[in-house]
Structures are given as structure tokens and as C-alpha cells.
Amino acid sequence: MRDSPFQPGAARAATPEFTRAEVALANRNSGALLELLDCDITPTGTHYLLNHFDVPVLRAQDHVLEFDGAFDAPYTLSMAEIMAQPQVTLPVTLECAGNGRAGMEPRPLSMPWMYEAVGTSDWTGTPLAPLLERAKPRGSVQDFAFFGVDFGYDKGIPHHYGRSLTPAEVAGLDALLVWGMNGAPLLPQHGAPLRLIVPGWYGMASVKWLGRITALETRFDGFQQAETYRFRTHKDDEGRPVTQIHVRSLIKPPGVPDWFSRMRRVQAGPVALSGRAWSGGGVPIAKVEVLLDGAWQQAQLAPPQGRYAWTRWQIDWQATPGQHEIACRATDAAGNTQPLTAPYNLGGFANNAPHRVTVEVVD
Amino acid sequence: MRDSPFQPGAARAATPEFTRAEVALANRNSGALLELLDCDITPTGTHYLLNHFDVPVLRAQDHVLEFDGAFDAPYTLSMAEIMAQPQVTLPVTLECAGNGRAGMEPRPLSMPWMYEAVGTSDWTGTPLAPLLERAKPRGSVQDFAFFGVDFGYDKGIPHHYGRSLTPAEVAGLDALLVWGMNGAPLLPQHGAPLRLIVPGWYGMASVKWLGRITALETRFDGFQQAETYRFRTHKDDEGRPVTQIHVRSLIKPPGVPDWFSRMRRVQAGPVALSGRAWSGGGVPIAKVEVLLDGAWQQAQLAPPQGRYAWTRWQIDWQATPGQHEIACRATDAAGNTQPLTAPYNLGGFANNAPHRVTVEVVD
Incomplete structure (x- = not known):
């Protein structure tokens, strides 16, 4: 082998082996198959999956999306109403923010992704911004919080999976409310019947099983926004948020x-x-x-x-x-x-x- | 916690942590999501996957199944011809023979399955036995070998993935040649456009990307038949084959x-x-x-x-x-x-x- 521009791999010895908990996460979450990279659109069922809690199985006919909080015209939409909105289909590459984690030294204990937490799908949905506007957010709104139906614990904190975008971020992003993937209905593990897709951002922003959008007059301090998904170099570092x-x-x-x-x-x-x-x-x-x-x-x-x-x-x-x-x-x-x-x-x-x-x- | 009927877990310390190669396999192969066990049929895209080599992407219109070897009337079928055969749809639970491997002590080094290598699909195809009969196997046939298109190395041995069934096994099994899964065409990662399904046997028998069936007048000694998938307790043990x-x-x-x-x-x-x-x-x-x-x-x-x-x-x-x-x-x-x-x-x-x-x- 020729000279390599990379550092010798000896540093890897610092975190040489993987715990049972990491492997259990690797068994239930799934990575892309690199041999399928020739496909423009990742074949259905091989798109990476990272689900924090249990995948809920929801019936589209029962599912609603609520707009609540600091809106002057809060409302609720059924899936039929959402799917009657103007429809767009967009190929979007999603990547998990933790992709490559298993290559970091020392290795953070979480899902031990190597390279495979990425995929590209044709997502079908409707733009988010007009539906937010229809609910008339007050001028004082600082954050829109997006909540999934999925629920669980992390570091002892019970919560629905939730993430937020500021009004300026919403204005600058082409975020979609999505019900279709690769020409078929969204699958349960990808957020059926409704999810957010935030193109250009890491996957944590694209909330699955979306059930509620809350307008907040403060910044959203939910666990997945304030505690995780931040670039922190030490325990007391406030860090910067993970975004694009x-x-x-x-x-x-x-x-x-x-x-x-x-x-x-x-x-x-x-x-x-x-x-x-x-x-x-x-x-x-x-x-x-x-x-x-x-x-x-x-x-x-x-x-x-x-x-x-x-x-x-x-x-x-x-x-x-x-x-x-x-x-x-x-x-x-x-x-x-x-x-x-x-x-x-x-x-x-x-x-x-x-x-x-x-x-x-x-x- | 009450008394447990299980041995204390201390034995697990013998193989406490997992290697990078095992975790890489866990990232590319994927397990079922246990929270979806309420579903009679495992949702598409969450069925377990164990692929030895690279997943090939094959075009159904180009794919053929060849019958060769000790047949008196060897022939070749196009996918259109296969799909014109009598069609059956059967719910079958498939499980990987390695399911639970990560719980064995000492832990064999391979895909580190815990519990999740199982799933149930509605498989659509046609019975294997009549198509074998049509090729008129000679009375001397001892094994039918089923070869996938996928190719790679294991322990230094290059081979197409291949497995065999004896004439008696074929007669006693309800094996199908399958092109559909859960009402849709088979997906690449599950063996598209054609695979074998051997109901009641571990998944290794259900050869994916099936391209050739060879009638042999000896027992098949291919790597996946003779070397792996045997119950061996020590290196020189010939072992018994893994079947049901x-x-x-x-x-x-x-x-x-x-x-x-x-x-x-x-x-x-x-x-x-x-x-x-x-x-x-x-x-x-x-x-x-x-x-x-x-x-x-x-x-x-x-x-x-x-x-x-x-x-x-x-x-x-x-x-x-x-x-x-x-x-x-x-x-x-x-x-x-x-x-x-x-x-x-x-x-x-x-x-x-x-x-x-x-x-x-x-x-």
C-alpha cells in the first residue's frame, strides 16, 4: 500500500470495541446498502432508518395535524385535507446527523453508524409555509415546534419526539409535509401517515408521525432541540445546534x-x-x-x-x-x-x- | 426483581464486547422492529435482511432461470413465463439461522443478531416442484442446487450463493419460486426478480436472485451447503445441517x-x-x-x-x-x-x- 494521507489508525484503540447496547441499536436501526449507490433513488426498504422510540402504526383516516399555541387562527387538518393541498414531489437526500459516529475517537455511545446513514427518496407532500401562514402566527412567535406521536425517554426525560424551526428558518427552507415516498404511501417506519421533510438539514429535523405544530413565543427547549443534536466539545459546553x-x-x-x-x-x-x-x-x-x-x-x-x-x-x-x-x-x-x-x-x-x-x- | 430461572449473565463476560466487523455487518443487515410484532404481516421495509454479498439490481425483463445438469429436458424460463404459471400467495415466517447468535457464549463472529432476525410476508409465486418435474430429473439425481446471481468470498472461497435440496426434501416441502411480496413486486434486497422460498426452514434455504437450478448426481458440496449452516461443536466436527x-x-x-x-x-x-x-x-x-x-x-x-x-x-x-x-x-x-x-x-x-x-x- 502507498503512503496514506490519513493518520494511522492507532487512535482507534482508545474505543476498540462496541457495547451490547450499541449493537442492539444497530440491529434495529438500519443503514443503506452501499452497493446500491448507483440508484438515483434508494430502493424502498433500504433507506436508512433511525428511530428514537417505537415506531407507531397509525391509521391515516384517524390522523389529524393540530396547529396550536401562538396562532391567531389555530386549526386542525385531517389527512384528506392535507392531501388536497397543492402537491409537490422532490428528490431529497437525507442523512442522519450521527452518520460516521463510529469513526470518532473517543466514540460517543449511541447508534454506531459508520458510513451508511444516508438515502435519497422522492418525497411527495405539500409546502409547510402556506399552512403555517393560514393559522396566522402572531408577530411574537419565536419558534414553531413540531411534535411526533412517538414517545419515550432519553436520559430519564419523558417526551414526544419534537424539534423546532424559527420563522426565519421556515422562510428560508423548502420544508414539506409529506405523505408519499417513491410514488407509494409513506411506510410506518418512515413516519406514516405524515412527516416533515426539511431538505438540506440532517434528518433529525424531519419529524416523523407529525401530529402537532405549536407556535411558541419563546425558543423551544424540548429535549431533542436543547439537549441533543448540538455540537458540544465538553459537558458544560452549550454548543451550537446541528442544522445543515x-x-x-x-x-x-x-x-x-x-x-x-x-x-x-x-x-x-x-x-x-x-x-x-x-x-x-x-x-x-x-x-x-x-x-x-x-x-x-x-x-x-x-x-x-x-x-x-x-x-x-x-x-x-x-x-x-x-x-x-x-x-x-x-x-x-x-x-x-x-x-x-x-x-x-x-x-x-x-x-x-x-x-x-x-x-x-x-x- | 424476583428469582429468575435463567443462569446469571456472568458468562457473558467471556465475549463482552463486539468487533468493528460485527458492527459493520449490523449496520448493513437489518432486523425487525419488535414494536411492530402486532402486525400479522411485517410492514414492507422492516422485514429482516441478511445478505451475504452485494445486492444485485436485476431487470426482470432480462432475467432468466436456467435448469441444467442431470435433467433429461433442461430448459430456460423468462420471468414472463414463470409469472404465467399457477400463482399462489402464502404468508410465511422467515427467520435467519443466526438469529440469537449474539446471545451465545463464546459468541461466534458473524452478524451479531440478538432477537430481530425474523419477519412474516405474503409471498407470491408458483410451486417449485412442477417446474422441476417438467425438466425431467434423472433417477440418479441426489441434489438440486439453487444458485443466486450474487457472488463473493467467504473464508477465501469465491462462490455464487448456492444451496441445495434433495428430491425427497423437494417432495416434502412447499417450496415456491417467488416474484411478489406483500402484494407488490419483490424488492431488490429481498431477491428481485426471483427467489426461492422454502417455508418452515431457516432463511438460508430461500435463495435470492435465483438464476440457475442444477440437478446433481452427487450431493451438492457448495460452500454455503457444506461449510456453513451446520451445527458443529468443534472445528473437526462434520456436524448436522441446519434445516427447519x-x-x-x-x-x-x-x-x-x-x-x-x-x-x-x-x-x-x-x-x-x-x-x-x-x-x-x-x-x-x-x-x-x-x-x-x-x-x-x-x-x-x-x-x-x-x-x-x-x-x-x-x-x-x-x-x-x-x-x-x-x-x-x-x-x-x-x-x-x-x-x-x-x-x-x-x-x-x-x-x-x-x-x-x-x-x-x-x-
């Missing part, structure tokens, strides 16, 4: 795998490498570089498939016998590049260090 | 979860507990017992929903404040009962020890 997705890319692993190690075996000769790259906030991908034989080489980008969807990249590689590490890193149009090592934070959020794949090239 | 599902049951975890530990919190008072039980080979469930307050109590069984599908059970519990461990064990009509500790084997197969759930009951 950080630029990132993945490689479709070439060749064929070994069952257990997932090491790739590739035939020597020309290899067409491809993958996906995306960033947050609707910022396009400007460049993808692939580490081949020790040097970063620029990949070709396919045309974007939508403002909020990932971009395909490809590059040809002349693979020579031996063990290689290939990697990729993307740069977005705002000039953000994936770092070789992402800054540490207690929650293990937004670890967008490059995807590295070990390949054994055989004659 | 062993009797097992699961509890729908009551109350609400803690995000990280998945410990359940339940309000004191009457609690309606429910779950599922199943066995292999079409053998019905005769009894489910639930460990409540230190005693095994018999649950009520719902009517079976099909010969090869799981059976719902329920029981009422008067929950008193404090920490409790509840558990369930099933007995099938052949008299097989889930053991408190399953016999050890190197592969970690068929660990059907009872499902145990820790519950904190609060006032």
Missing part, C-alpha cells in the same frame, strides 16, 4: 466482497469507480476527489438531479495487483471540503471524514 | 422505551402483553408461556394465520412497581420447547433461548 448537512461523499465499493470483513476483491485492470456526493442547504457539489494510488484525482460529476439530492460521480482507475485503500472527498460550491479528520464533538455528529475502502486487487 | 426453524417466540416490548438502553417503562396496573410464536416444518404452536413475577404463565393463542406463519399470543399482566424481567417461551405441537439455554454451536445457529425484556414499572 455537511458536505460528504461515498464510494460504491468496487468488485465483490468478502462476507465477514467486507474487504473488496477487484480484478486488476480498468475499474469504473462511482459514488455519490451531497452537501446541505441546497449547495451544489463542486468537486469530488478520489484517492487512487496515493494521489487525489478529480472525478467527473453527473448533472445534479435536484437541488437537494445527491450527485453521482465517476472515475476510471487502472487497478494494479496488491492491497489498496481508496477514498473520496467532496467539495461544495460554498468551498467546504471534507476534512481528513472531522472535529470531535460529544454527540458524534457530522463526522464527514472521507469514506475509505480497502481493496485487494488480484491478477 | 426451531420453535421460538418474541414479546412485543410493553410500554415505552429509553432511547439508548431500550429499557421499557410501563405504568403500574393491567398491561396487555402480546407477541408471536412460530416453529419449523409447518408444525403448529401448542403453547406459549410468559414469565411474569417469577412464574411461567400460559398465554392465549390467536387462531393460526397459515401453516407457515407465526401465531399471535396474548396475556394480561398486573404490573407492580419495580424492575421486572419478563420472558416468553413456546412449545410446538411436536413437543419441542424453547430451552432456557440453547446448545452451543460454532456458527451460532438456532439460538432459540427465550426472549427476555427488562421492564421498569412506575406508579
